[in-house]
Amino acid sequence: MVFPGLKKWAENNSWTVGKDRIYGEYNGYYFTAFDEQNLKCFVAALPVVTDEQKRAILSDLETHKKELGIGEFSLENSLLSVRLKEVLSPVTQEKMRNYLDHITTVLKEQKVSGTGHCFNCEQEVSTEKVLLNDILTPMCDDCYSKAVDAILQAERELETEDKNYPIGFLGALAGGIVGAIPWIIVSSFGWFVGWLGFLIGKAALKGYTLCKGRLGKATPWIIAGVTVFCVLLAEFVSFSLMIYIQASQEGIPFSLDLLLLILTAEGVPGEILLNVGIGIVIALVGISPLFKGINQEVKYMVPRVEKI
Numbered sequence: 651m652v653f654p655g656l657k658k659w660a661e662n663n664s665w666t667v668g669k670d671r672i673y674g675e676y677n678g679y680y681f682t683a684f685d686e687q688n689l690k691c692f693v694a695a696l697p698v699v700t701d702e703q704k705r706a707i708l709s710d711l712e713t714h715k716k717e718l719g720i721g722e723f724s725l726e727n728s729l730l731s732v733r734l735k736e737v738l739s740p741v742t743q744e745k746m747r748n749y750l751d752h753i754t755t756v757l758k759e760q761k762v763s764g765t766g767h768c769f770n771c772e773q774e775v776s777t778e779k780v781l782l783n784d785i786l787t788p789m790c791d792d793c794y795s796k797a798v799d800a801i802l803q804a805e806r807e808l809e810t811e812d813k814n815y816p817i818g819f820l821g822a823l824a825g826g827i828v829g830a831i832p833w834i835i836v837s838s839f840g841w842f843v844g845w846l847g848f849l850i851g852k853a854a855l856k857g858y859t860l861c862k863g864r865l866g867k868a869t870p871w872i873i874a875g876v877t878v879f880c881v882l883l884a885e886f887v888s889f890s891l892m893i894y895i896q897a898s899q900e901g902i903p904f905s906l907d908l909l910l911l912i913l914t915a916e917g918v919p920g921e922i923l924l925n926v927g928i929g930i931v932i933a934l935v936g937i938s939p940l941f942k943g944i945n946q947e948v949k950y951m952v953p954r955v956e957k958i
């Protein structure tokens with residue numbers, strides 16, 4: 651999310667408000683700003699920077715660090731990142747303006763190219779506003795189409811790359827079965843076990859990664875499928891075990907017929923369904939952050955580019 655300080659800056663300066671950041675132009679340069687803990691980070695995408703210009707910019711920032719309220723700064727891969735501190739008081743609109751006025755003056759003095767050059771090919775061409783990995787950059791049409799093609803290519807390669815799904819699946823199954831043991835033990839005492847579903851889900855994912863299953867689009871489905879299966883298995887085994895223990899206590903021989911008889915007795919299917927249903931829901935809720943993690947990881951394996 652974007653905090654009020656940056657939101658206000660975006661409104662006053664016609665910058666764009668994104669999901670967790672703002673971006674826009676200031677004195678001929680593109681900036682992206684976002685909140686961090688006790689800091690506001692401003693990133694300027696500089697298409698062309700020579701070593702000499704880099705030294706001059708860094709030394710100027712070192713000199714004016716205190717006066718501008720700068721915490722840390724760096725200039726790597728043509729990205730000038732400067733973090734304004736807000737330990738005791740928030741960074742005011744005035745402080746943001748002071749910094750941006752100062753840095754854009756320095757950049758102009760050093761003749762560092764801005765929005766008139768393409769961030770990718772470094773040529774002096776007409777550029778458009780392009781988000782490259784969530785950082786606003788000036789990019790020419792040619793480079794933009796090439797970047798889009800390269801990403802499609804990378805995505806295709808990622809999809810066709812061997813994910814080791816079959817072995818990962820077996821690993822998830824083994825993990826899920828191990829994770830089902832607490833369910834079986836607790837349940838055979840007749841206690842409610844639905845909440846133990848999350849253990850099954852986590853163990854299934856652990857098994858998947860231990861067997862070197864790689865993260866891909868099918869991974870969440872494999873884990874979810876194995877989890878549901880193991881919850882059902884755990885409930886079936888623990889139910890059978892419970893009947894077996896009770897039957898032997900009362901001297902009744904245990905048989906499949908007896909199991910079926912009890913399974914279909916009035917009220918029993920409903921009770922089992924409730925336990926299983928809650929178990930599955932809790933298992934899936936328990937592993938849902940992992941799903942999000944997997945999707946994010948898949949997403950971040952390829953660069954992102956978007957015209958705004």
Ligand SMILES: [Zn+2]
Pocket residue numbers: 768769770771772773789790791792793794
């Ligand atoms: Zn270009």
